[in-house]
Amino acid sequence: MKNYLLRHLQNFFGSLGSMSRQPVSTAMTVAVIGIALALPSALHIMVRNGTAVSGGWEHIRNFSVYLVPGTSLDYAQRLAGEIQQQQPVQSVTVISAEQAFEELQNSAGFGDVMNTLEDNPLPHTLVVQPTADAPPAALRQMEAELLTQKEVDLVKLDTDWVNRLNAGLDLVQRLVWIAAVLLIGAVIVITGNTIRLDIQNRRAEIEVSKLLGATDAFVRRPFLYIGFWYGLFGSCFALVLLGAGFLLLNGPAERLSSLYGGAFHLMGMDRSTAMAVFGGGLLAGLGGAWSAVARHLADIQPRV
Amino acid sequence: MIRFENVSKRYEGGHEALRNVSLHIQRRELAFLTGHSGAGKSTLLKLIALIERPTRGQVLVDGRNIGRLPDRQVPGHRRRIGMVFQDHKLLEDRSVFENMALPLVIGGVGNREISRRVRAALDQVGLLDKEKKTPRTLSTGEQQRVGIARAIVTRPGLLIADEPTGNLDPELSLEIMQLFRRLNEVGVTMLIATHDLELVERIGGRRIVLTDGQTAGSS
Ligand SMILES: Nc1ncnc2c1ncn2[C@@H]1O[C@H](COP(=O)(O)OP(=O)(O)OP(=O)(O)O)[C@@H](O)[C@H]1O
Numbered sequence: 001m002k003n004y005l006l007r008h009l010q011n012f013f014g015s016l017g018s019m020s021r022q023p024v025s026t027a028m029t030v031a032v033i034g035i036a037l038a039l040p041s042a043l044h045i046m047v048r049n050g051t052a053v054s055g056g057w058e059h060i061r062n063f064s065v066y067l068v069p070g071t072s073l074d075y076a077q078r079l080a081g082e083i084q085q086q087q088p089v090q091s092v093t094v095i096s097a098e099q100a101f102e103e104l105q106n107s108a109g110f111g112d113v114m115n116t117l118e119d120n121p122l123p124h125t126l127v128v129q130p131t132a133d134a135p136p137a138a139l140r141q142m143e144a145e146l147l148t149q150k151e152v153d154l155v156k157l158d159t160d161w162v163n164r165l166n167a168g169l170d171l172v173q174r175l176v177w178i179a180a181v182l183l184i185g186a187v188i189v190i191t192g193n194t195i196r197l198d199i200q201n202r203r204a205e206i207e208v209s210k211l212l213g214a215t216d217a218f219v220r221r222p223f224l225y226i227g228f229w230y231g232l233f234g235s236c237f238a239l240v241l242l243g244a245g246f247l248l249l250n251g252p253a254e255r256l257s258s259l260y261g262g263a264f265h266l267m268g269m270d271r272s273t274a275m276a277v278f279g280g281g282l283l284a285g286l287g288g289a290w291s292a293v294a295r296h297l298a299d300i301q302p303r304v
Numbered sequence: 305m306i307r308f309e310n311v312s313k314r315y316e317g318g319h320e321a322l323r324n325v326s327l328h329i330q331r332r333e334l335a336f337l338t339g340h341s342g343a344g345k346s347t348l349l350k351l352i353a354l355i356e357r358p359t360r361g362q363v364l365v366d367g368r369n370i371g372r373l374p375d376r377q378v379p380g381h382r383r384r385i386g387m388v389f390q391d392h393k394l395l396e397d398r399s400v401f402e403n404m405a406l407p408l409v410i411g412g413v414g415n416r417e418i419s420r421r422v423r424a425a426l427d428q429v430g431l432l433d434k435e436k437k438t439p440r441t442l443s444t445g446e447q448q449r450v451g452i453a454r455a456i457v458t459r460p461g462l463l464i465a466d467e468p469t470g471n472l473d474p475e476l477s478l479e480i481m482q483l484f485r486r487l488n489e490v491g492v493t494m495l496i497a498t499h500d501l502e503l504v505e506r507i508g509g510r511r512i513v514l515t516d517g518q519t520a521g522s523s
């Protein structure tokens with residue numbers, strides 16, 4: 001039993017030696033696997049960033065409630081109090097018609113126009129800031145309820161574009177999955193082909209081993225180990241590529257972000273994506289090795 | 305040890321290489337298989353090693369009917385017999401030691417035991433100082449001796465050899481045959497296919513003659 005384990009370990013690391021004897025083809029296979037794994041992962045990370053950014057904007061979707069002109073400030077304050085009581089609301093600010101008027105007067109370009117006006121045409125306005133986790137549906141219901149009040153003229157609640165963005169991101173995420181499946185399929189084919197060549201190169205060894213009584217499992221093992229190593233190194237290379245990509249994009253992203261008041265930060269690799277890269281890599285490496293071994297090892301029968 | 309009962313072997317393509325062969329080789333016997341080229345000597349040995357399967361009849365090795373052995377039991381069967389080939393079938397990219405170790409690795413023997421057994425087998429064929437060389441750097445006779453050492457390193461009870469001296473000059477051939485003789489004396493059953501009748505005379509041992517796939521005589 002101890003011998004058996006020891007032998008496996010030797011085999012396991014011995015297969016590294018046989019790969020290092022063909023450094024160019026090994027490096028190329030590893031590179032191709034790495035790139036194929038990095039592509040869908042990069043897309044996935046982009047979607048995650050997109051989701052985070054759109055999430056950030058969703059949180060600042062204040063909406064404004066315009067009252068019918070001539071409604072008393074008293075009423076405005078009472079309504080503000082009522083809204084404040086509601087579940088998805090964090091704060092309500094009342095902007096009186098006078099305040100709004102002054103603001104417009106002071107802002108460049110409008111001052112003169114405002115001065116020509118005799119009456120203040122502006123209504124009182126409530127600015128509602130929902131809580132961060134307020135579901136869009138609840139907000140829409142609030143909008144409907146407010147509009148039933150005869151003193152409420154208009155509610156400006158715009159979540160549609162956020163919904164559209166999210167739907168777009170869902171679509172891209174679906175594309176990521178399709179790309180991942182296709183590329184892992186490609187990796188299986190690539191690894192399978194590399195290992196097929198490997199099997200051909202070691203034909204003499206396989207034949208002699210079979211003559212000396214090697215079981216199929218014995219003959220198969222080193223090739224499966226090679227598939228494992230391809231998968232592992234390919235995954236590592238994919239992580240290196242993704243890390244490099246992150247470093248390249250992070251600087252410009254921070255600069256862009258600072259222009260928007262530091263509204264977002266580029267997210268890199270998360271644990272589950274890293275695990276998916278390794279899982280995909282190992283699956284592809286072992287799968288490729290298995291398919292090559294299943295198809296080509298049986299063909300090699302000793303000729304005497 | 306080996307028993308053929310009305311064995312026929314027809315290759316794909318219709319050629320009948322063995323026809324109704326019956327023979328019996330005792331445990332610890334030294335037997336030579338002779339006959340003209342194409343008589344079926346190699347075919348007979350291949351049936352014993354399960355490189356080919358008999359078309360008809362029974363091949364028994366150690367009392368087991370191996371003709372119907374399922375594929376997955378073939379490796380185990382091969383590990384119990386030693387085989388020597390005319391072209392020795394050594395791996396060129398491995399040292400003598402590694403070549404010799406291969407059947408032991410396949411058999412699951414531990415590292416220390418492998419070194420011990422490889423050296424013992426190399427000692428038996430007088431090549432103890434060559435373990436680090438590759439086969440290509442050895443003479444033909446030395447290569448053949450390594451091939452024999454590899455066949456006995458697992459200490460099989462039965463050794464089959466297909467023209468082990470086919471490429472060697474008379475002197476080397478005699479040396480190899482004497483080596484077989486010695487191995488036989490320590491208890492290994494042997495079946496050796498050869499063209500070299502003169503050599504068989506000198507070594508002495510049972511002769512089985514094949515003619516056109518049939519046993520013509522046994523002495
Ligand atoms: N794989 C094969 N397929 C078809 N026919 C074969 C095959 N192997 C051998 N034969 C035929 O079977 C016959 C016996 O061949 P075998 O190799 O057993 O002869 P042999 O006695 O070993 O001859 P030699 O002394 O030349 O080695 C020959 O006629 C050969 O052509």
Ligand SMILES: [Mg+2]
Nearest residue numbers: 345346347466
């Ligand atoms: Mg022959």
